[in-house]
Amino acid sequence: MDRLAARLARLIFGPEAAGWLAPVMARALPSGLVVLAASLAAAALGLAMPMLTRQVIDAGIMARDMGALIFWAGLSFALGLGAVGFGIVNGMLHLRASARMLADLRGRLFGAALARDPACPDLPLGEAMARLDGDCAEIQGFAFDTGLVAVGALFRLAGGLGLMIALDWRMAILPLLAAPFELWFLSRARPRTRALAEEVRNQRGALSTQMAETLSARATLRGLGALDQRAASFGAAQQAQIAGLTRQRLWSETVGAVSQTITAILRGIILLVGGWQVVRGEWQIGTLVAFLAYAGMMSGPLRNLLGLYHAQARARVAADRLGAVIASARPDEGAEPPPGPLSIALRDARAEGAAHHPVTATILPGQRVLLDGPSGIGKSRLMAVLTRDAPLAEGSARLAGAEVAHLRPLRLAARVIHLAQRPAILRGTLAENLRLAAPDAGDAALWQVLEAADLAGWARAGAGLATPIGETGANLSGGLRQRIAIARALQRPAEVLIFDEAFSEIDDAACQRILAAIEARHADATRIFIAHSGPAREGRFDQRITLTSSAPIFLISRGEMPYQREKAREKAV
Template sequence: MRPATTTAEPQPTRAVTPPRRPLLRALIVRLVGAREAGWLAPLLAPYRRPLAALFALSLVAAAAALVPPWLTKLVIDRGLMAGDRHALVGFVLLLFAVGLGALALGAANSLLHLRFSARLLADLRRAAVDRILAQSPRWQARQKTGELMSRLDGDAGEVQQFAFAALVSGGGSLFRLAGGTAMLFVLDPLLALLALALAPVELAFFARARPVTHDKARDVRTARGRLAATLAETVAGLGALRALGAGAVAAGEIERRQQGLVGALLAAQVWTEVTRAVPLMLTAILRGAVFLVGGFAVIDGRMPLGSLIAFTAYLGFLIGPMQSLIALWHGQARMRAALDRLDEVMSAAPEVSDPVRPLALPAGGGALALSGVGFGPVPGRPLFEGLEATVPAGAKVRLAGPSGIGKSSLLALLQRHMDPDAGTIRLDGIDLRRLALADLRRAVALVPQKGHVFSGTLADNLRLAAPEAGEADMLEVLRLVELDGRFAADGLAARLGEGGLELSGGERQRLCLARALLAPFRVLLLDESLSEVDAERTARIMAALDARFAGRTRLVVTHGEAGRYGGFDAEIDLARFAVREPPA
C-alpha cells in the first residue's frame, strides 16, 4: 500500500550570522578539537569571569611565590653572613608576611576553584542528561544504563577537572616557569644554562609517552563502563535472575568484568609509575649537577652561599612548573579518552527537535488526523505504511493488531519521540512537527505497559506530571484508579521504593495511570496500561475514566479481551496497513 502524498509545510528561516571565535572558544578548540568545542564552549562561556578571576589569582600567587627564595638569599647574605641583626629580623618578618599572604591567596584560589568547578560539573551533567532525554526510543534501545552512568559520572568529572586545570593552573605554571627561569639567569647565567638542559629531554620522553597514556586511560574507562553496565543490568534484572536460578551466571559475568577492570587499572598504574620515575630521575641528576657545580663556585668564592641556596629554590620554579605543564599536556591525553566517550552522547543528534518557531496549540479537544503515515524501527524497512485515520475529539478508539505490528511505535509517534518515515500526523489541525515538544507532550499523555515508579514519596511521583497539582487533585486521581485505600495509612507522604518494588505489578500500572491523569492532556494513550490488573477492576477504572474524561480523546492498545475496557467509538486495525514483505 503506497503512502498518501503530502505537502511539506514551509519552515521559517532565520538569518545566518558569521560564527565568532572569541579567545575562550579558540583556546577550547585548541585543547579538545572543533567538534567537541561545539558543545563544551557554550558550557564554559558563563564561567568566563570566574575563570578570569582564578587566572588572575593564580598569576598573583605565582608572582608571590617568586619572592621567598630571594628573601632567603637576603636573610643569609645580608643578615647571617654579614652579621647584621636588624637586617636579619627585617628580612625574616618580611619573609613571614609574604608566606602568610601566599597562604591566604592559596586558600582563596582553592575555594573559588572548588565552587565554580563544581558548578561546571553540574552544568556538564545536566547538558548530558538533557541530550539523553532528547533521544528517541530507538537510540535508547542501543544503550546500556550502566555505561551511560559511567559517562555521566567519571567521564564528565575528568573533562571538568581538566577544563579548569588547563585554563587556570596552566597560566600560573607558565608564569612561575618564566619567572623562575629569569631569576636563575639573574643569579648565575652559566648555571642556568645547565639547568635548562633538562627541558628538551623531558619533552622528548613525554612526547613519546603521551599516546600510550591515552590508550591506557581509554582502556580503563571502557572497562569501568562495561562493569557499570553489567552491574546496572544485574540489579535491574534481580527478579528474573532469581526466577531462573541464574545468580551464579550473573556473578560470573560480574567477576569477568571486574577482572578486566583490574587488569586495565594495573596496566595504567604501571605506566603511571614509569612516567613518574623518569622525570624524578632526571630531576635528581640535575639537582646533583647543580649542587656540584654551584658548590665548587661557592668554595672558590665565585658565588655567595645565599645565591646557591636561592638558585636551588628557583630551580624548583623551573622543574615544578615544567613538570606541571608536561603533566597537564599528558593529562590531556587522559581527558581525551573521557571526552571521546562523553562526546558520543553530546554529539548524538536527536531524531526530533523543537521547530525554530513553534506554533501555539490551537483550541481543540484532541482531534487526530493521520495521513499516509509509514514507520519502521529500521530505516527502509517499515512496519506499516499508508496509514489513514481520523479520530474526532473526545472519541475512544481501540488500536488493534498483532504483537510487533507497530502499535507502541505509533503511540511514540503521537508524542513525537520519533517522526514518521512518511506522511503527517496532526493534532487539532496542526502538524505535530510545528508544535513545541513540551506543549505536545503535555497535550498527549502516554501510559506505557511498563511504567516506572521513582523512589520518593507518593506525592513526588504524582507531581512529575503536574508539579502544581494540589492535594485534592492527587487524591482524586488515586480514587479514579482505586488506589486511595492502598495508601490510606500514610497518604501522599507514603514512601515508595526504587522502581516501586513494594507495589504489585497492577498497583504500579495504576499509579502510573494516576500520574498521567494529572496532566492537562487532550489525548490519553493507554498502551496495555492495565494488563496486570484484574478484569473486574479494569472495567470499573475504565468506566470511571470514560465518565470523568468523556470530552478527551482516548486511544487504547489491548491484546486481551477488549470488552473489559468498555465500549469503543471506533477501531484502528494496524494490520490493514502492515508491510507484508518488507524490502531487503
C-alpha cells in the same frame, strides 16, 4: 568572555566540543580569573622565598651578622605566613568556582541526556552515569585548571628564570636545554596515553552498566538462582578494570619517571658546577641554595606545562564521550500542534523497527479505537510515532493535518499521552508522583484522580497522599504502579489518550471501574487501546485496527455487524 571562552574551548578540546562547552567555560571564566589572581599572588610569594633564604644564609649566618639574620629570618617567616594564607584563600576560591563549573557542566549533560532523541541508539543507564560522573569531572578539572596551571606555570617559570639569570646567567641556560628532549618524549608517548584513557573510560562505563542492571533485576535473578553467576561476571568486569587501571598507572609512572630523571640529572649538574663555583670562591653557599631552589621551581612548572599536553589527551577522550551525549539531544523545536480537536491520519505508515504492513487509517476526535495485532508486530512503535518517540520508516502521520515529525515534542506530549505497560514510578510520596503531571494540583484534585483510578481506598488505608513509594515503585505491585500512572495521566488535559497495555496487571473488576471512570470523565478525548486480553478489549469501539504482516484489517462496530470474512481474518491473526 564568550569569545575568549570559545577560543579556549576550541584550542583545548577541539572544534567539535567547542560549541557545547564554550558557554559553560564562559560562565566559569570570571570566578576563574579571581582564582588565578590569588594563585599568582601565592606564586609571587613563593618565588621570593629562595632569595630570602639566600639572604639569611649569606648576609646573616655566613656574615655573622645577628641583626641581619633576625631581619631576614623575620621577613621570611612573615612571607611564609602570607603564602599559607594565600594558599588557604586560593584553595577555597578554587573549590567554590570549580564546583559551580562542575554543577553547570553536569546540568548541561543531564539536560541533554533527558532530551535524548528516541531515534538514537540506546545508551545504557550505567554508561550514562559514568559519563555524567567521571567524564564530566575529567572535563571540568582540565578545563578549569588548564588556564590556572598554564598561567601559573609560565609566571613561575619566567620569574624563576629571571631570578636565576640575576644569580648567574650561564647556569640559567641548563634547565632550558632539557625542555626540548622532554617535549619530544611526551609527544611520542601521547597516543598511548589517549588509548589507555579511552580503554579505562569504556571499562568504567561497562562496569557501571552491569551494576545498574544487576541491582534493578535482583528479584528476577534471585528467582532464577543466578545471583552467583552475576556476581562472578561483576567480579570479572572489576578485574578487567583493575588491569586497565594498572596499565594506565604504570604508563603514567613511566612517563613521570622520565621527567623526574631529567630533573635529577639537571639537579646533579647544578650541584657539581655550583659547588665548584663555591669552592673557587665565585659563589656563596646561599647562592647555591637559592639556585637549586629555583631550578626545582622551574622543573615543576615546566613539567606541568608539558604534562598538560598528556592530560589534554585524556580530557579529549572524555570530551568525545560527552559530545556524543550532547549530539543525541533532540531540541524542543518545531511547529505548535494545531488548535482544536486532533484528528489522526496515517497514510501507508510504519514505524522504524516495526514488522507490520504499512497502515492507512483515519481516527476522528473522540473515537474509541482498539489497535490489535500479534505481540512484537509494532503496535507500540506505531503509537510512539504520534508523540515523536519513534520515527517513521515509511509513510506519513498527521495530527489535524500537520505532519507529526514537524511538531514541537513537548507541546505534542501535552496533548497526546502514551501510557506504557511499564510506567515510570519514582522514589518519594504518592503525591509527589502524581504531581509530576500537574505540579500545582491541590490535594482535592489528587483525590479525584485517585478515585478515578480506583486507588483512593488503597491510599486511605496507607498514609494517604504521603504514602511512601520506593525506588522505581519496587514496594508496589505491578497493578498499583499502573493505576498510579493512569491517575497521573488523567490530570493532564490531553486530547488523545493511548493506553498501551496500561491495564495488563490490573484485576478485571478494578479495570472495569477505571474504564467506566475514563469514559465518564474523558468521553471527548480520543481513546486508543492496545490490549491482548481483559476488559480493555471489551465494549464498543468505533474502530478496530489489526496490524498484520500483510494488509491491515479495519472493523467498524458503531451499530454495524462486520463481515464474517473479516471476523475470520481477525481471529486468524
